[in-house]
Each structure stands twice: as structure tokens, then as C-alpha cells.
Amino acid sequence: MKILIIGCGGVAQVAIKKCCQADDVFTEIMIASRTKSKCDAVAAEMKNKTKAEITTARVDADNPEEVEALIKTFKPAAVLNLALPYQDLAVMEACLRTKTHYIDTANYECENTDDPVWRKNYEKRVKEKGFTAYFDYSYQWDYFEKFKKAGICALLGTGFDPGVTQVFSAYAQKHYFDTIETIDILDCNGGDHGYPFATNFNPEINLREVSANGSFWENGKWIETKPLEIKREYCFDGVGKKDMYLLHHEEIESLAKNIKGVKRIRFFMTFGQSYIQHMNCLKNVGMLSTTPVKFEGKEIVPIQFLKALLPDPASLGARTKGKTNIGCIFTGIKDGKKKSLYIYNVCDHQECYKEVGSQAISYTTGVPAMIGAMLVGKGIWQKAGVYNCEEFDPDPYMEALNKYGLPWQIEENPVLVD
């Protein structure tokens, strides 16, 4: 299978290395990103470590014509988009024009939320959706008919969360429940990188997500909260006790649509006090803004300037110690009886670093990205249209998680989150 991977940041570097490990499937890999030297460095690192043939290119993925031209030259079976959510629609458009399968790990976000055309459309969508997040699936779901007509598959959000959390949901639905009533997605990072403040994936996307209103889905509607308003404590296997906060998260939207009968879906992420204090301070002084400001005659975007100052997430691997624990607590009914389960993965930052030179957040996203691309490429997960991970048979994906470094566990009757 020939694959075109777009982006060469923290997540992409793991996905590329995992594709190189699975060189019985991925025979030719093209890495294309904004900064070609990063692609060349990864290609050089993997030389003689894989049978896969690697080529590199420069591409501006905001420009569908450039991506289209690259696809026409390389002729991949699928494009794995690991640039930023801003590029999703441009890359989908290029895939549509060339009839090539599309895979990503995060749903579309508009880079400049002050753009008047986008804002008008956003305000209309807020009324229809019931939550105010700057990202939602509607932009990509709108491509369903076009992808179906073209006979190609778009697999959205195959990272860990979104991604594996939806595969866990489909697996619980298939094997353990007649009806799932509640899903609590828990994302715990017990790792310590030793810096006073750094983000584990792209700072711009991470800080926009965490500083926004939270929300959850209950009895058929969305309930919004103020940023980090709902806090709980949970004791995680492999990590211990952590504070976690309710966030809005994209997979809630697709799970609410696809898991029939579910009454409540929430998403919690752990943060330490230092992270929250730094983030609030940066927000209060305007450093999280995406609106350009004039500084000494030049236009700068505050959050992009902040990104330049913060440690590159791809560089945290060597320093990060500890484990992640990410999974879903399900409650529901099986054979007329109440039942609860926690399906989760524990991942060790240092083990990830030993294997691929990255910390566990990039690892837990890059591995599922490779698995999603593999299942689409092999035709095992391939339907014409635009789909989320819970809309396919979870079994081959669950098997692949065990095989490629993210083994999962099931705890019966876990402690529930109130």
C-alpha cells in the first residue's frame, strides 16, 4: 500500500515510524509537510530500519491544489492527514478530486474565528447544534454524499480520543451490552516533563480546547458549562489519584449520534494546578487569542507567538516520565441486568521514548492513526462516505491495538464518576 502522510510533527513522526514497522502493509510512504527538512530528518532516521520506500515533499496543505498535485504524482491509496485541524477540509477536497481515501485524527477547526464569513456560518451552526465550541463534525459530515458518490472512504478522528475511545464504545456495544446508558471518557496523563508549563500536543489546538466552555450530552441535549467548571477526582490504574475536569470533546457528538439509546456522555481530562494557573494567566493577558495584533509594525497572532516560546511537544519524549491511562467507563443493561465496565489502555512515556523517540501522547495518537490507515487501505474498514470510528466493526482494530503497542484491559464494576 502506498500512503501519503501530511504533517511531520509529534503525532506524524510516531505514525510514520509505526508504518515503517508495518512494512509488509505500507510498502511506499511519502511524508509531505510545510517544513520539508523535518520530513527529510525522519526519512534519514528510518533509512535501513524498514523495507518501506520513503520519499519526502514540501506541501502547503491549506491549498487543495497543491495537495491534489502531490496526490496525482505519488498516486497513494490513502492520505493520512496529520497536519492541524485547520487543513482538514482542504485535504478532503483534494482527496475528493483525486478519488483517494482520507484519514485524520482531529475534526475541522477554522484557524481565524474572526473571519466574518466563517463567523456568520458559525452562529447559525451554534443555534442548530446547542454547543458553542469552535469545532464540530458538521463541516466534514457535509462531505458524506460527495465521498459516497466518488466511491471513497473518509475515516475521521482515528487518534486515541477521538478514535480508540469510539472503538472501545463499539466494542462494548457489540460484546458486553444490550443498551449502553452512560459513557464517561477519561483521559489521564500522569506524565511529568519537568517544565513549569508545556503542552503534550500542538499548543494552539490544546490550549484552545482546554480554555473553552465544557459541555456534555444528556437525555438528547447538550449542557454547557464554564471552562473547567466541573472537577472530579479519580484513582487511575498505573497512575494514582488525579483531578480531572469536564471538557467539550468532539467524539461526544458522533457517539451521541451512533450509540443508540445512550443517555449521557461526558469527557474528563486530568490537569495539575500548575498547568491550570499558567493557562488562566495566559488567557487573561490575551496570549491565547487567535486574532492578529500589530506589534512593531508586524502582524502577529498571540497564540502562534506563544507556540514559538513553548517547548516543542515532539521534544518532550526524553524528559517525560510516568504513565497515561485513557479509556471509557460504560454503564448499561445486559440480559436485563445492570452492568458497568472500564475499557482502557495504560501507556508508559519512557517505553514509548525507547521505541520511537516520542512521549506517550504522540504515541497514543500516532499508533491509532497508523491502524486506521491500515484498515482503510486493506479494505477491512472501507465504506464509501464519511465515517467515525464507532461505525465500523471494532474487532480488527482492537486486535491491532494489542499487536502494535497499545494493549487494552477491561475492569468489571469499576468505581463510577459521580
Ligand code: NDP
Ligand atoms: P504538531 O504541531 O506537532 O505538528 C503539526 C504538523 O503539521 C507540523 O509538522 C506542521 O508543519 C504541519 N503543518 C501545519 N500546517 C501545515 C500546512 N498548512 N501544510 C502542511 N503542513 C502543515 O501537531 P501534533 O503532531 O501534536 O498534532 C497533529 C494532529 O493530531 C493535530 O490535528 C492534533 O489535533 C491531532 N491530535 C489528535 C489527538 C487524538 O487523540 N485524536 C491527540 C493529539 C493530537 P511545521 O513542522 O512546519 O510546523
